[in-house]
Amino acid sequence: MSKGTETRDRILASALRVASVEGLEGITIGRLADAVGLSKSGLFAHFKSKEELQLAVLNAATEAFGEVVFKPALAAPRGEPRVRAFFEHWLEWEAHVSVPGGCIFMHLSVELDDQEGPARDALVMAQRWWLDQLARATRLAVSAGDFRPDVDAELFAFQMHGILSAYYHSKRLLRDPNANHRARKAFDALVVSVSAPR
Amino acid sequence: MSKGTETRDRILASALRVASVEGLEGITIGRLADAVGLSKSGLFAHFKSKEELQLAVLNAATEAFGEVVFKPALAAPRGEPRVRAFFEHWLEWEAHVSVPGGCIFMHLSVELDDQEGPARDALVMAQRWWLDQLARATRLAVSAGDFRPDVDAELFAFQMHGILSAYYHSKRLLRDPNANHRARKAFDALVVSVSAPR
DNA sequence: GCACAAATAGCACGAACGGTCGTATAATCG
């Protein structure tokens, strides 16, 4: 890896941390340059514009999410176990070292929902992809006989996302020590409600 | 009402609209002054600092929420009907004219979760209050015989909040036309899961 | 209708913002 790309990665990792706490608008060239020990212009040379930097951060976030949540969960056997693995790794992601401000997608989702532009487009794609993966895993659980045949996979993904949103709110904002416990109870109830009788 | 407080209200209504779209940090004195037809210093005279302005916006938001969601829903008879009324009015609030950017509390929750200060404190209080009202209504539904006696009211409030968060995400970011439909299906399923047998 | 208070405007400030410039240093390769 050349020196340039190495520096670029350091910049992105730092920017990702900042963005998870303060959002994409919280990234400022000056502070970011200080954080990685560069001058403003030195850092700026790696990206043609701030918009490009923001897009690169979004890519880095998607990549990290894939490594921390998606790929490990894929290791679980298809069916209910994999759905549960998705849930568990998703819970952990909120506290991952790479995003000290919590799940960056939660933050960006509300930050960008009314801000037209390429960053919003990229985020929408990433979020659709993830919800689609959840629905796909749900359908696999149906065909594996774990879930009932009439289960609405998209609705299940919607509900799962809801539980994680409430968890995020409860943990991050309210700092409720029961957040984790409640999220698990809610998820268990959801799984029970779609489980095939046996 | 004196001219001063009238102007102040106009400022706050405008600031509330801005904040629902871009968050508290999206409020800038200059743009806000233009929007209400005042000079920067003329507007600034109404608030001793920007922080006080932000707190006033939060108060205005809480008040609006009370008028649009809480009070009307209280008119419904206690028990499951009132819980449903809470849900319905909460759904509508997302599209209320006073908050063109959608539920401002969703926005502020992620904006402020890592920003220590009086604004965060006020938001936490307001959110706790609301979740508490939901739990209270749930308990009333239990004692009215609509919900099963073993229902966990706080968990129910958590789940309800999750559904609305997912709805918000689905509607605002993904612009999914099924958002409303999914939210209702999820809520119905939730109510069924806690309903007393009959 | 006049005096006093309330409301608003004008102006200036220091800091931080994204971004550009020419230049110097460091790494890489023939």
Next chain:
DNA sequence: CGATTATACGACCGTTCGTGCTATTTGTGC
């Protein structure tokens, strides 16, 4: 080795930010 390119620097631009201070206009009560 030397030459060339990649990388980084410091100074600076125009703008916008929040926030003072000082006039001046506007509204209100006697």
